[in-house]
Amino acid sequence: MKSLYSEQHTWLHAVPAYAKLLFLALLGTGLFLTDQLMVLGASAMVCIAIFATLGWVTATAKPLLMGLVLACLLIAAFHLFMQHPVLAAITVLRLVSTTLMGFALTLTTRYSDLLHVFERVLSPLKSVGLPADRLALQLALMLRFTEHFFILWRRLDDAHRLRTGKPGGFKILAPLTIQMLVAARRVADTLHVRLRR
Amino acid sequence: MFDFAADAVASSFLMNTSSLSIALVSLFAALIAVFGMIPKIDLPLGVPITLQTLGVMLAGCMLGPKRALQALLLFLAAVALGLPLLSGGRGGLGVFFAPASGYLIGWPVGAFVTGWMMAMLPKQSPRSAAMSAFAASAIGGLLVVHVFGVVGLVNIANLSWDQAIMGTLVFVPGDLIKCGVCATVVHTVARGLPDWRFGG
Numbered sequence: 001m002k003s004l005y006s007e008q009h010t011w012l013h014a015v016p017a018y019a020k021l022l023f024l025a026l027l028g029t030g031l032f033l034t035d036q037l038m039v040l041g042a043s044a045m046v047c048i049a050i051f052a053t054l055g056w057v058t059a060t061a062k063p064l065l066m067g068l069v070l071a072c073l074l075i076a077a078f079h080l081f082m083q084h085p086v087l088a089a090i091t092v093l094r095l096v097s098t099t100l101m102g103f104a105l106t107l108t109t110r111y112s113d114l115l116h117v118f119e120r121v122l123s124p125l126k127s128v129g130l131p132a133d134r135l136a137l138q139l140a141l142m143l144r145f146t147e148h149f150f151i152l153w154r155r156l157d158d159a160h161r162l163r164t165g166k167p168g169g170f171k172i173l174a175p176l177t178i179q180m181l182v183a184a185r186r187v188a189d190t191l192h193v194r195l196r197r
Numbered sequence: 198m199f200d201f202a203a204d205a206v207a208s209s210f211l212m213n214t215s216s217l218s219i220a221l222v223s224l225f226a227a228l229i230a231v232f233g234m235i236p237k238i239d240l241p242l243g244v245p246i247t248l249q250t251l252g253v254m255l256a257g258c259m260l261g262p263k264r265a266l267q268a269l270l271l272f273l274a275a276v277a278l279g280l281p282l283l284s285g286g287r288g289g290l291g292v293f294f295a296p297a298s299g300y301l302i303g304w305p306v307g308a309f310v311t312g313w314m315m316a317m318l319p320k321q322s323p324r325s326a327a328m329s330a331f332a333a334s335a336i337g338g339l340l341v342v343h344v345f346g347v348v349g350l351v352n353i354a355n356l357s358w359d360q361a362i363m364g365t366l367v368f369v370p371g372d373l374i375k376c377g378v379c380a381t382v383v384h385t386v387a388r389g390l391p392d393w394r395f396g397g
Contacts, residue, residue, distance in 0.1 A: 003279040004289050028294060032352075063286055071295060075354050082360075091355045095294065102291030106279040114278045134219060138271050141223035143280075146230045153231055169238045170378050173248075174385035177255065180228050181390060184220040191216035 017113035040093035225268040254338030254379040257311025261397015265308035299349015303342040311337030316396035323387035330383035334376040
């Protein structure tokens with residue numbers, strides 16, 4: 001499973017993960033607390049400039065950028081149709097700023113660095129019974145089995161097409177779910193033996 | 198001697214419960230990711246249905262409230278970490294700032310409510326389990342998720358409450374169909390795995 005992280009190094013890759021996450025959290029919160037067009041406009045221009053400095057790295061985010069552009073066009077069109085141009089501008093500017101910085105963080109931060117920050121942030125929850133250190137194990141299991149279940153779905157779909165000439169559709173969801181539950185029991189046994197959990 | 202054996206069985210059960218929880222949460226999160234990769238299924242008259250919200254309903258019905266909540270939180274954590282697991286290959290932190298992010302945040306809550314209702318409703322036979330699954334999915338997987346979606350649209354897209362509600366109603370028929378599909382899957386699982394404890 002390939003993440004959206006880009007191996008091509010930029011200046012933003014050198015910034016620590018926690019600093020980027022903190023900036024994103026403060027930016028998102030700050031922008032929602034203001035309706036000033038000057039502030040939102042300046043923020044959007046700075047965020048676009050930061051994103052642009054990443055250069056060719058942004059090419060991998062093309063599908064995400066298309067989604068952002070489409071969302072902005074739809075929202076702007078809707079508010080303009082309702083004759084609220086200021087609201088259209090406020091909404092689009094907020095969306096552009098926060099979403100572009102979210103993309104920038106994803107493109108320039110390793111999954112393992114983000115995971116480390118998440119585990120640190122969640123560690124106080126250990127005192128109320130939530131084991132944050134299990135996160136890495138569960139993510140690894142999830143990624144390993146995502147590809148396995150996708151291959152399983154393809155096999156079920158191909159078998160259905162061979163038998164009936166039509167795609168499996170909803171009919172193969174139940175066998176896929178049963179296979180997942182059976183696999184979970186086997187994995188649980190393995191974990192119990194390996195990890196004594 | 199029997200106390201020692203009982204302790205060993207009890208601690209073994211607890212350890213097994215913990216490993217079963219880890220496995221169920223992780224593998225169900227993987228199943229939800231796969232639902233995002235499966236192409237849209239076309240109903241008669243060419244209406245397309247995506248499957249990821251069906252995964253939210255199934256998680257609640259199959260795993261119960263706590264594990265379903267954890268599975269969806271794990272899935273969203275993986276999305277936040279940059280993995281393109283949402284339908285259409287979307288991922289990363291940017292998706293949590295989009296107008297539809299209310300629906301994403303509603304997924305873990307919807308799964309919890311679905312699981313909580315499934316735990317309370319009758320499940321003695323495959324038919325009763327299926328009917329309970331339909332009711333639980335409609336409340337948790339549909340109503341709760343759409344409430345969060347509407348709140349997201351109001352706060353992020355700056356729609357009025359009426360506009361946001363009208364906008365979300367468009368998706369309700371498709372989601373009702375998913376409730377029916379969830380019930381059918383639960384019925385088949387109840388027959389294929391008679392010892393499975395629906396609702397946790």
